[in-house]
Amino acid sequence: MLNFDFYNPTHIVFGKDRMSELDSLVPKNSNILITYGGGSVNKFGTLDKVLANLPDRKIFQFGGIEPNPQYLTLMKAVEIVKNEDIDFILAVGGGSVMDGSKFIALASCYSGNALNLLNPDSPLAPVDCAIPMGTIVTLPATGSEMNNGAVISHNETKVPIFSIHTFPKFSILDPTLTFTLPKTQVANGIIDTFIHTVEQYVTYPVNAGFQDRTAEGILQTLIEVSDTTLNNPEDYDARANLVWCSTMALNGLIGSGVPQDWTTHMIGHEITALFGIDHAKTLAILQPAIWKVRKEKKKAKLLQYAARVWNITDGTDDEKIDLAIKTTSDFFESLGVSTKLSAYGLNEKNIDSIIASLAKNNRTALSETKDLTLDICREILIKAL
Amino acid sequence: MLNFDFYNPTHIVFGKDRMSELDSLVPKNSNILITYGGGSVNKFGTLDKVLANLPDRKIFQFGGIEPNPQYLTLMKAVEIVKNEDIDFILAVGGGSVMDGSKFIALASCYSGNALNLLNPDSPLAPVDCAIPMGTIVTLPATGSEMNNGAVISHNETKVPIFSIHTFPKFSILDPTLTFTLPKTQVANGIIDTFIHTVEQYVTYPVNAGFQDRTAEGILQTLIEVSDTTLNNPEDYDARANLVWCSTMALNGLIGSGVPQDWTTHMIGHEITALFGIDHAKTLAILQPAIWKVRKEKKKAKLLQYAARVWNITDGTDDEKIDLAIKTTSDFFESLGVSTKLSAYGLNEKNIDSIIASLAKNNRTALSETKDLTLDICREILIKAL
Numbered sequence: 001m002l003n004f005d006f007y008n009p010t011h012i013v014f015g016k017d018r019m020s021e022l023d024s025l026v027p028k029n030s031n032i033l034i035t036y037g038g039g040s041v042n043k044f045g046t047l048d049k050v051l052a053n054l055p056d057r058k059i060f061q062f063g064g065i066e067p068n069p070q071y072l073t074l075m076k077a078v079e080i081v082k083n084e085d086i087d088f089i090l091a092v093g094g095g096s097v098m099d100g101s102k103f104i105a106l107a108s109c110y111s112g113n114a115l116n117l118l119n120p121d122s123p124l125a126p127v128d129c130a131i132p133m134g135t136i137v138t139l140p141a142t143g144s145e146m147n148n149g150a151v152i153s154h155n156e157t158k159v160p161i162f163s164i165h166t167f168p169k170f171s172i173l174d175p176t177l178t179f180t181l182p183k184t185q186v187a188n189g190i191i192d193t194f195i196h197t198v199e200q201y202v203t204y205p206v207n208a209g210f211q212d213r214t215a216e217g218i219l220q221t222l223i224e225v226s227d228t229t230l231n232n233p234e235d236y237d238a239r240a241n242l243v244w245c246s247t248m249a250l251n252g253l254i255g256s257g258v259p260q261d262w263t264t265h266m267i268g269h270e271i272t273a274l275f276g277i278d279h280a281k282t283l284a285i286l287q288p289a290i291w292k293v294r295k296e297k298k299k300a301k302l303l304q305y306a307a308r309v310w311n312i313t314d315g316t317d318d319e320k321i322d323l324a325i326k327t328t329s330d331f332f333e334s335l336g337v338s339t340k341l342s343a344y345g346l347n348e349k350n351i352d353s354i355i356a357s358l359a360k361n362n363r364t365a366l367s368e369t370k371d372l373t374l375d376i377c378r379e380i381l382i383k384a385l
Numbered sequence: 386m387l388n389f390d391f392y393n394p395t396h397i398v399f400g401k402d403r404m405s406e407l408d409s410l411v412p413k414n415s416n417i418l419i420t421y422g423g424g425s426v427n428k429f430g431t432l433d434k435v436l437a438n439l440p441d442r443k444i445f446q447f448g449g450i451e452p453n454p455q456y457l458t459l460m461k462a463v464e465i466v467k468n469e470d471i472d473f474i475l476a477v478g479g480g481s482v483m484d485g486s487k488f489i490a491l492a493s494c495y496s497g498n499a500l501n502l503l504n505p506d507s508p509l510a511p512v513d514c515a516i517p518m519g520t521i522v523t524l525p526a527t528g529s530e531m532n533n534g535a536v537i538s539h540n541e542t543k544v545p546i547f548s549i550h551t552f553p554k555f556s557i558l559d560p561t562l563t564f565t566l567p568k569t570q571v572a573n574g575i576i577d578t579f580i581h582t583v584e585q586y587v588t589y590p591v592n593a594g595f596q597d598r599t600a601e602g603i604l605q606t607l608i609e610v611s612d613t614t615l616n617n618p619e620d621y622d623a624r625a626n627l628v629w630c631s632t633m634a635l636n637g638l639i640g641s642g643v644p645q646d647w648t649t650h651m652i653g654h655e656i657t658a659l660f661g662i663d664h665a666k667t668l669a670i671l672q673p674a675i676w677k678v679r680k681e682k683k684k685a686k687l688l689q690y691a692a693r694v695w696n697i698t699d700g701t702d703d704e705k706i707d708l709a710i711k712t713t714s715d716f717f718e719s720l721g722v723s724t725k726l727s728a729y730g731l732n733e734k735n736i737d738s739i740i741a742s743l744a745k746n747n748r749t750a751l752s753e754t755k756d757l758t759l760d761i762c763r764e765i766l767i768k769a770l
Contacts, residue, residue: 003400
């Protein structure tokens with residue numbers, strides 16, 4: 001096991017009807033900025049519920065945070081925070097709203113040019129405070145509700161950013177708030193959670209029993225509930241399992257003391273920035289291709305994954321690994337998500353621009369062993385066509 | 386899945402040579418009280434290392450916290466905290482030192498009679514602050530390093546106590562600090578961790594996929610490393626897995642959103658208080674007997690435990706459960722720990738006093754369904770003879 005630090009002070013408030021506790025969770029006498037995305041929190045009444053549970057408070061609102069939240073949009077909220085002396089941000093939505101709100105919280109405390117906070121080479125924000133925030137989660141996917149990271153978009157680039165100051169103070173996770181999600185977003189959430197997990201698990205073994213088995217438990221639970229929660233969204237327990245797995249997949253727990261390989265996300269971010277393909281859908285395309293190309297490097301963990309997650313134990317090592325990769329692709333396809341670039345109209349010619357973006361952002365030595373070059377990225381993208 | 390809150394702000398500092406970071410972890414300009422137990426932190430140089438890593442600090446020491454820390458002992462430390470304006474407590478040791486230090490931290494902030502804090506009917510301490518504390522863990526067992534609970538002994542009674550203010554600010558978990566532990570204490574640590582896990586897992590099913598599989602992962606990891614870490618204590622990875630499982634078994638994670646059954650600990654505490662038998666050894670005696678008596682109530686989860694933890698899938702339900710219980714007993718015995726009261730010289734006559742203690746402390750409706758009466762306790766104790 002590798003040395004590690006684990007620190008996660010977010011208070012999780014999980015379950016049915018927990019929004020009724022909102023008033024006791026948001027500090028008294030705060031000037032509150034409620035942040036949200038498009039119309040769904042209005043359409044399905046979530047915003048009304050939030051307001052009803054914060055009576056007699058000084059509340060400002062900032063809607064319109066887009067998927068892949070944009071720097072220029074978020075800076076408009078920073079102006080509100082500064083002008084209205086906002087001292088608590090309440091993010092109501094999914095990963096984009098939560099991520100965007102973390103950036104707002106940081107940039108509002110930064111006296112320099114906020115663009116300096118978006119540095120692909122140095123995601124740790126050079127800021128020694130942030131406006132405190134809470135979240136109300138309407139989409140299980142990114143885990144942003146229980147971590148201190150965010151991904152912000154600007155000029156066709158997605159930039160990760162984090163800070164010790166951006167853990168939400170609390171996150172309300174009421175699975176019933178996610179019942180109205182369209183099927184495609186639930187499928188995206190399952191895939192995002194699945195990929196977060198394997199990026200911290202399918203690397204090389206370091207004898208970390210708890211972390212490995214917890215990662216396997218998340219994957220097995222996702223596989224177990226995916227069909228039910230996709231096709232019967234109001235099955236509370238299935239959805240609750242998806243929501244909790246999403247949070248647990250990216251709160252630092254399963255990544256503590258083990259190698260991590262964020263290649264899938266790094267290449268995926270470039271594809272989303274260039275072609276607007278949903279984040280999770282880029283991951284479903286890339287993961288099987290990455291494993292095919294990195295089969296030897298990841299052999300021991302791919303065999304463990306095959307055996308413990310999919311119960312694949314017959315055949316040669318190669319056969320077991322190939323079947324595990326195919327079974328993973330089939331699982332993604334069963335959720336209605338393609339695993340091929342060509343399904344989104346991309347072809348070999350588009351690969352050059354993806355490689356150019358990776359080069360521009362210095363993504364030239366990816367993976368858990370820092371030896372996944374741009375040439376290997378190209379090989380992966382060709383396999384993913 | 387049941388509704389739940391999860392909040393755990395302890396910063397875990399895990400791995401080899403992490404004590405070198407101590408100076409940056411303890412707040413500057415603190416008056417520090419270092420608390421510890423018997424002679425082993427002196428004998429094996431741990432205390433010297435602690436002092437060497439806190440140069441130029443104002444340090445007081447309080448040693449002699451006994452196993453099952455006693456109220457009267459701890460109150461002597463409270464005097465030091467008050468007289469010397471201590472504003473940080475550094476606990477160096479195992480569960481007893483950490484638990485005792487939590488009580489010192491609370492009682493030092495309490496203006497009333499500190500005995501009021503020991504109320505078997507109301508473990509939540511009526512205190513709105515505590516002296517901040519950190520821990521350096523030398524014994525993997527209780528999980529006290531990452532929770533806010535403690536068990537304090539007074540007048541032949543063990544009383545649980547907790548508070549939102551007693552989460553350690555940090556805990557240094559360096560597995561090498563535990564290499565010198567005697568075998569019997571390592572066995573106790575394995576059993577304590579195992580029982581903490583099953584008390585949050587072998588109840589009734591509520592469809593909590595992540596929690597169940599994480600609990601199973603802890604049990605499987607313990608079973609996997611126990612022989613190695615017992616007989617080859619300097620095998621770093623085996624010990625690191627034990628240390629991390631111990632912490633994870635009782636930090637709130639696997640108990641979130643599921644029923645819990647602390648019967649084993651409740652009866653065990655009385656046996657320790659009356660007869661001085663090691664805490665973990667009482668658990669090893671009681672758990673198989675409890676499962677035998679509560680077989681029907683716990684049927685679904687015992688079958689899941691049999692299949693997923695021990696791979697017991699053949700036979701009738703009864704046969705599978707009986708074999709799972711026997712295999713668990715055999716596992717404890719393989720660690721050199723007896724699973725019978727008679728091994729400690731206790732017989733049927735001693736059961737009356739255990740029942741009387743349970744009655745005195747109002748432990749009359751135990752278990753996840755609150756229907757485990759004193760008569761059933763007696764039945765369990767007879768099975769455990």
